[in-house]
Amino acid sequence: MELYKAFKISAAGMRAQGTRLRVAAENVANADSxxxxxxxxxxxxxxxTFKNxxxxxxxxxxxKVNKVMPDRSDFGMKYEPSHPAANDQGYVQTPNVETLVEMMDMREAQRSYEANLNVIQSSRSMLLKTLDILQ
Known part of the structure; x- marks a missing residue:
């Protein structure tokens, strides 16, 4: 039963990190929008945000993922007077996405995902060895 709990906990972690990875990828994809x-x-x-x-x-x-919400930090400004969205001074607002931060977040999510996968693989291996002993 304890190994079943390990499977459930790790699967929940993998789902949460998968969502985190998707959100970071969406941010990177729209960094220049x-x-x-x-x-x-x-x-x-x-x-x-996550919750227990x-x-x-x-x-x-x-x-579990608690909620996905917008980042309320300020937008950047870029001088581009020929852009259709430029203001009177020639500046265009740019997304508040820092690609480097998103890439680091993606890497951290990937490592957490892999750690949860390793727990599942170890639990599976222990379960199989237990079955071998019982036969």
């Missing part, structure tokens, strides 16, 4: 008209906002970076959820069936706490 500028508005198309004056007064419009560019792409706004997305953030996600009690799985009463198994009796363990698991991680």
């Amino acid at each position: 500028l508005p198309t008209a004056p007064g419009q906002d560019p792409y706004r970076r997305k953030l996600l 959820v009690m799985d009463r069936e198994v009796g363990v706490e698991m991680v």
Whole structure:
């Protein structure tokens, strides 16, 4: 039963990190998305939060994505007077996405995903060895 709990906890972690990876990839993909008209906002970076959820069936706490929300930090400004969305001074708002930060977040999500996968593989190996001993 303990190995079953390890499977459930690790699977929940993999789901959460997969969502984190998707959000970071969406941010990177839109890092250069500028508005198309004056007064419009560019792409706004997305953030996600996690929460612990009690799985009463198994009796363990698991991680889950709480919510995906917009990052309220300020947009950047870029001087490009010929752009259709430029203001009176010739500046265009740029997304509040820092590609380097997103790439680091993606790498961290990947490592957490891999760690959870290793737990599942180790638990599976232990379960198989236990079955071999019992035969």
